[in-house]
Amino acid sequence: MLQVSEIRENIEAYKKALKKRGFDQERLQSLDRTIVLDDQRKSLQTSLDQKLAAINAHSKEIGMLYKSGKAQEANAIKDQVSVLKTSAAKEEEAMKLVKEELYKVLLTIPNIPHDSVPDGLTEEDNEVYQDWSSDLPDLGDHAKPHWELADVYNLIDFKLGVKITGSGFPLYRGHGAKLQRALIQFFLDEAVAAGYEEVMPPLLVNEDSARGTGQLPDKEGQMYEMERDGLYLIPTAEVPLTNIYRDVILKESDFPQKVTGHTPCFRREAGSYGSDVKGLNRVHQFEKIEIVQIAHPDKSYDVLQEMLKHIESLLIKLELPYRILRLCGGDLTFTSALTFDFEVYSAAQKKWLEVSSVSNFLTYQSNRLKLRYKGENGKTQLAHTLNGSALALARIVAALLENNQTANGIKIPEALKPYTGFDVIK
């Protein structure tokens, strides 16, 4: 959520930037609306505070009068107080409504895109920030898509997943299961080596946490909900990992905070269908290793680059063809100011599959999280949050299977062999 004070100071620049997200004049007016509402809020606040101050003063007076036995005078003041109280209550109600309205409007305003975010409304307009430099692998026409390979080598049983749960819940078995475990271990080890603290968080989160990272109230349709207990299955480890820092005030020397964790991720993906959801391309449950950093505002874009490098190094070690996209305004997540997507080439499907998304949220999340730090000057201000996948398993597995298929089985990349314990899947 943006801060009204920031909107106030930068309104023209913000409006210009929001046009990249396809905001028309009408939607841009919501920025002006926040300022109007905030002004109303302030004047109500001031007036209400004055009334409360008067009430407090009178109450003290009444106490004194009773003590000195002047009950009659005290009772006279009581009447005055009750008048004040009625009017204060009215003002309080009015202020509550204004605040609710302001909150509602703020929820409709996404993060302000960074200068470098390209114009454009669809994924077609994403900028190829870094392309795969050599030829893409060509496996010929006999190459099998990963769901066929998974079947041939008995790695993943989609049918059993359907039987046990439903579609989109694959059951990994044998070498397929081991490959998952190897990748998880590999990614975690790499993250720890890069200075992230490993954590194993809860997989269910409460409403406050879901709100803190912005899954509520706008994206609740994406999460599985345990209504009876008021809990949500996490759609990404971003939620528990970032909420570690909810209501926290860091010291400047605490930066940077780096945490990583592996969790299953649960997504309803309601309304998805077709070839996009075939095999592992889009599932309701998948494993992901997430990296999260809390950064000083001056450093967050450097941190973003550092995270980019880390993720890139993983793909290089896995020997997968990849490219990096800088998302255009229309494709940018609501809460992000700048996002890079990583895609790997899946050689049998001849498709680029998204395996990671790295974003700088600036203060958009920390404002709701109340994640702050105390600066050198003693002032408390909002910190910046960033996160990225490093990496999401399902699609990595898809690409690994497809790209490494040979007549003699599926080869395991060198870096992964110590983790799988086998060189090839036959």
Next chain:
RNA sequence: GGAGAGGUGGCUGAGUGGCUGAAAGCGGCACCCUGCUAAGGUGUUAUACUCUUACGGGUAUCGGGGGUUCGAAUCCCCCUCUCUCCGCCA
């Protein structure tokens, strides 16, 4: 799931209707002093909102919400979390 006890500032811990935004101690910070020196002294030390050029005010907050009252950390109700005992259990 049942019974009981409790949630106060960075921490420990006082506080049962008004002078308590909150004693005391510890910790932190600043300054001072110094042949008792891994010591001593003095001051300071929450967050948010708001008014003010500034100095400095005001309001709210003692787990959360509601209520009683002129006035609540203190009384009442609901919720939540923690601890102890019982039950259940990987």
